[in-house]
Amino acid sequence: MTLPTAAAALFQLTGRVALVTGASSGLGVRFAEVLADAGAAVVLVARRADRLADVEARIAKAGGRALAVAADVRDRAAMARAFDAAEQRFGTVDILVNNAGVIHAARAVEFSEADWQRVLGTNLDAVLFSSQEAARRLIAAGKGGAIVNIASILGFGVDKGVAAYAVAKAGVIQLTKALALELASRGIRVNAIAPGWIVTDFNRDYLASEPGAAILNDIPLGRFGEARDLDGVLLLLASDAGRYMTGTTVVVDGGKLVRA
DSSP: OHHHHHHHHHTOOTTOEEEEESTTSHHHHHHHHHHHHTTOEEEEEESOHHHHHHHHHHHHHTTOEEEEEEOOTTOHHHHHHHHHHHHHHTOSOOEEEEOOOOOOOBOGGGOOHHHHHHHHIIIIIHHHHHHHHHHHHHHHHTOOEEEEEEOOGGGTSOOTTBHHHHHHHHHHHHHHHHHHHHHGGGTEEEEEEEEOSBOOTTTHHHHTSHHHHHHHTTOTTSSOBOGGGGHHHHHHHHSGGGTTOOSOEEEESTTGGGGO
């Protein structure tokens, strides 16, 4: 009877402070709610203040603690203010989930410089800058922590039309390793999650179409992922359950990469 209690305690985040980027929609909302349900105080960061307010209210209604801070992850000064707000309300951020991301579909020869920079700036540069901000504050506070980067299976293999996104996610995987190596001595673990095809409001119609059916045929488990399929790995990497894990990227894709 003691084992389930001990096992559950490994994943508890009571007393921890988490900051989730891209927390106004999609997987970011799910990540924030899961972390709050595990006991963490959660700082919600995204550009859309109205949506953030809705997520904050929902977490509070469920008995959790949350703070919405509107900021663009590409704006380093705005992100520093988000970390300041987190510290003023809850204390030092010791769990950072770098989830914010954008995608632009275009053939590589047609990409404009502005679109390339926007995708790389949001999906890769901002991961470094937010991780730097979190790590510097943890080091100053003499605390350890966990950084969880959201990569993608497109960081391992590309499809047509998503060159910038794939390059950025491959960079996230390598950046995760580099940060893990440099921050390990400070007690800061850095890992990544590489989701496969997870159904969200953004891609639901596409995955229900004929091209979606072709993708489904390449997934050994025979279904697309759901947001809840990432709950376990998120808690593993954010909590003491994963305290000896750093520098790794966990693939959650229903087995799709097995056929790559």
